[in-house]
Amino acid sequence: MPEVNTDVLVIGGGMAGLTAAARALHLGKSVIVAEKAATVGGSAQFAGYAWTTPAHAIMDEVNPRGDIELRRALVNGFGPGIAWIRSLGVECADAVTVLRYGSGHQFDTNSYIDECRRRIRAQGELLTETDTRALLTEDGSVVGARIRLPDGTQREIRSAATILATGGFQANPELVEKYIHPAASAMQLRSNPNSVGDGLRLANAVGAATSSARSGFYGHLIPTGVQFRDPSDFVALSLYYSEHALLFNLDNRRFTDETVGDHLTTMELLDQPESRGLLVADERVYRDWITGSYVEGADALDKFELAQRRGGRCGIAESLDDFAYLPTEWGYNGVEIAAQIRASNAAGPAVRPPRTYDARPLDHGPYYVIEVCPALTFPFYGIRIDRHGRVLAASGGTINGLFAAGADIGGLYDRAYAGGIAAALVFGLAAADRAAADRTGAPT
Incomplete structure (x- = not known):
């Protein structure tokens, strides 16, 4: 089976995955993105605002059962996340109130997606219509993934860091009934149809920790x-x-x-x-x-x-x-x-x-x-991570080499909500930053 090597492998090309890939390239890392659909963008194509709560006290009030470390990281990382979008030449409007408790910025999500895609194609490799079959492991660490290309051939990608960003499992009737509600599969989907739980499947297979079922959905x-x-x-x-x-x-x-x-x-x-x-x-x-x-x-x-x-x-x-x-x-x-x-x-x-x-x-x-x-739109159940986007192991600690971001993660929200695009942005950046730091041995 053909084998290639890269610093960072990103599985999924939505808001979180594209953000992580573009950031890793910016930090000088080699990147491959494997996206299941024919085009990138995921559900971010249908959004128009990045928003969350402007202060920890407000986040604590509206989302008291969410993981405190992730809540803090989201609020702290939002401003730098908006600065990152602007650094790519994408205009973000001034902050406005969202709901009664949030603050956010309108921006052209499709322009952001296009700019990330342009950078990935110019400096890295973007694979579309590509299924990720399994993660590769050695001595308890994730060292890449086995993928299937559009022509049916398979390839092993060896990577120092693998980032799961497949967008959740809202399009999988069995999983939404299991983890959201027995009646959940009857709901119409206000999301892309390709997020069927690939990230969750891959993470479960290597012993990842997951969040509490029945924590709700957006x-x-x-x-x-x-x-x-x-x-x-x-x-x-x-x-x-x-x-x-x-x-x-x-x-x-x-x-x-x-x-x-x-x-x-x-x-x-x-x-x-x-x-x-x-x-x-x-x-x-x-x-x-x-x-x-x-x-x-x-x-x-x-x-x-x-x-x-x-x-x-x-x-x-x-x-x-x-x-x-x-x-x-x-x-x-x-x-x-x-x-x-x-x-x-x-x-x-x-x-x-x-x-x-x-x-x-x-x-x-x-x-x-x-x-x-x-x-x-997407579930709140998913893969547990720390504030750096590192995937937590069910047995304790983290799984070396494995990260997750976006709607694949769980624990951030529990019967509460304070922004999806913001979370994809913040934890996509966090995962890329930590992956790059781990690769170079830089402190974090």
Whole structure:
């Protein structure tokens, strides 16, 4: 079997993998990237912001169960990560608020992907449509991987450092049912279709530690019955405004604090009967949030109108009395939901479940009603790493020569979320920096 040698082998060509590869080249290392798909970019092609919390105290508040070392590393590494993007000639806008607790920068992710790809092709080697069959090991260390090229031939790549960055396992029904929720495979995928758990498979085979199952996933609420036509729908159909609305399950009851964020409500809805619910907004929410920009600088879009046009279960009630005419085939009791809305309005800040960040009443018709379900972007379960991106061993310590970054890692988030692109950027850079330092014997 043909054998080649390189300083750094990166398995996966999304945000984390391209970042690690470009950084390693910048540090003077030889690099090979092996990407399963025909093109690089992964799910980063569909993003537009890099963001996370601006301070440790905020990260601790919104993500208290996440690994503390990784939480610290993410916050500390974000500023240098943005500086890295800019150093490649990619413009990043000034910081804006994201959600109620984050800070981030809009940037052209595709320009960043293109620049990383250009550098890799010019200075290293980029293999596409290439499967990684197994990691190579010697005396407990990972020393490369065996890959299969598009023509079916196999090659062994020997490397001082191997970085797993295959993007998670959200496109693998068996794994999402096992590690997210038994109903998770029914969710639509707002992600690339190639992330099927290759990184997790490779890491497990060499004894890597993994994070806690049922730690959740990142996703958003979307209209039921409306299929994604293309990746632009991943954002267009996501109902971010749900944190200002009311959400009811098939028992006609609220079941969570919607105001903590649509991404958290999405996880909670997955566990409700049939994983669907009725999202209700009034005239104020429609005016201020449904038709407005979710993040400063983003395009405004009437998401209710789009859902209605695409055939979602949608309706407009001029008053709460009109909820009595909710279609019975939807499975909800409109009269009971109207009564719950009136009770919520009357309770104000004392409402239960609480509405911590927006307890204002929904008392001005018309009311905008959409039936919603969760959609999946990537899981929080994955390979355990330290702050340098080194893969931890299930038996203790680290696995020499093996690193991971991006959606392949676990432990950073646990039923919480503070940025995916930022995490891919920060830990992609960290893995490359440590791999380069290990190769040269430089201190870290």
